[in-house]
Amino acid sequence: MDIFDNFIESAQAKWKIVFNSDICAGCRTCEVVCSIYNEGVVNPELSRIQVVKSILDGYISEAKFCKQCHDPECLAVCPTHALYIDGVTGARLIDEKKCAGCKICLEACISKPKSIRYNSEKKVCIKCDLCAGNPQCVRFCPQGALQYIKS
């Protein structure tokens, strides 16, 4: 076995959240719950899941969140090795103690809008960590627009 095989296997995402835009009503319960569960306050700007809406032409809501990329850019560029992969869920996490708040990971994120956000109070970056295997956005979504599945 190639010594690189292990790296590739651990770099593969294991679990992920998926989203169905047809069902989403744009209620933003996911944003509210994520921010209060993870940051202790209600603030959609501090939510790791973001709902983007187009409401003057029909009413279309899209939840945007970390795709838990197979080969994550954020992890590759982090200068303090604050980003790591959770052994169980495969979630790409930020260790807030190691995070310097430089936002290089945020710039490197390939998603639009960025899946990484900056908490200006704590001066660290935050991102979806799948809530240790029990993602609260999925739990609370009243329509079932978010699902938690194996990659």
Added chain:
Amino acid sequence: MTGPLTGTPSPTSGRVILTGKASVTYPLEFYMRSAAGGHWGPELKFAGFDGIIIKGKSSEPVYLWIHDNEAEILNAKKLWSLTTDNAQKEIWRSHGKKTKVMVIGPAGKNLARCSVILTDDGNTFGHGGYGAVMGSKNLKAIAVRGTGSVRVAKPNELLELVYKINRLITRKEDEKEPSHSRRQSRSYLSDKSHWVSSLDVSGWISPQLYEEAKQSKIRLGFQGCFACPINCGFAVQFKDRSIPSGGAVKCSDIIVSTRWEERYYGKETDYRPFGRVAYEYLKLCDLLGIDNKFARSTNNWFGDCIDNGILNDTNTGLPISKAGSREFNREFLFKVAYREGIGDLIAEDAPRFLHYLAKKFKKEGSIEKANKTLKIYEKHFSLSGKFGGLYNLSDHINNAFGMIYCAVGTCNRPGNKNLDLVHYHGFEKNIPTKTIKKVAKKLYGSDKALDPYTWDYKINKVITYERHRIIQDSLLYCEWALPVIFSRYTPDMLGDVTLGSQLYSAVTGIDITYENLYGPIADRLRNLERCIQVREGRRREDDWYFDFIFESNKKWTNKDDFRKVMDKYYRTRGWNLKTGIPSKEKLEELDLKDVLFEIS
């Protein structure tokens, strides 16, 4: 104004309330309230503010721009004449797409009393004609953007409580399709003239539109207010742009009778509820900032005027003979919004327009027509004193409970579906009658409170309603969510009526019991509201109906009986029997001594 629950995970915490002197009420423009759902309220909290007080008037068109602890008054010259959607787009261009906007349309600008204030996702402050109030202040919009945080006292406890409540209301894992998850939150499923839930039921959206959605010619979307587990709204995107597509359609859009189009197109047509014509009417109302309750119902003052020959093509200059048609709707709405021709008079809204017509007919010598017109007013606006002109009352006062509730209602608060027990739940959730009667006994003292045509236990029911409605308007949640009286998901099918006080405690950290919050505290608010109107001149004689109403209800009641019931209500409330003014003792008991001086 926001409430303590606004901007928290509490279910339906997106609401915001507005109070002030209404423009539509008749003959007095009196203190009233109007609430709106959506996402505007929480944004104000994220910006660091609890509420806004607007005094006076600007000399130039302006809008208010609120953002993260700052507030500015900005020039609205570019926005002033725009329809609501274009004004929103301009504001988003200037301040970013996440800005939440409440805005008036041309109807508000032109001081039409039938105008509303629209929030950007389609929710409105519908009652009271406050669009004209904003227009009279030269205030086009209030835009807000907040990136701050709302802190709650017990975040973990609150989250678990919210999870528990949401699962009493809806359970997505039990449903096969997403549309089903909202079905049990609804009432009146089987009566097609009322509001139904699923998009695929033809009473909600016309069969043809649903077919078009399946063929991807139009796109159906769900809309939900901030942190709401029910998400009752929907929107249609017409890909061919044949009909404006902005914003959501909400409960209030559907509750107006859906038979207006039948007048022209006949009963079994595609143009029925949420077919293209109805949808266009509602959307035009939104763009122009007109109240959709205002003239759409067939069983409404405007329909009655047509049917009784009061209004016709000649005396209005409108295609009255085509009422209900797309052509009529467009011409009517534009003429009203821009006050052209007869639109100038109709824009004064029904109470003033009908009285103007009656005077005109009398002057011309058409006494019979004048009387007919006044009768139409009495039928639909019911209250005979100075504090009338409220919409929807006529729907509620054909039963004992409604007659008391609406007579003393200081502000236009429609009924509460959840508290109605029989109609809401018995039908739809298949709650056994035995269970309903048990709950009625607990809430109202006896299941006799459910008999529509007797006075027994109705005062208990009225007071319970009033307490729930005013706390609802104070904490701010939506009546579709709370109180959770019944649930499909509990073994005994019962909910928990104390959830509102539990939410308040988890959010604020202040321990409060249900009995206290929905008791003396609610009564304090209720009496304060009453005193505001007493200061405006309200007395017992204003808590009364036209003879027409007693005529309509004569099968089961009469004026003497009603007078006695009202006596009992005033006694229960601690109000003076002669004047209807809260007594000195009552106000002292409720810690409203300072108010006493103002109303003495």
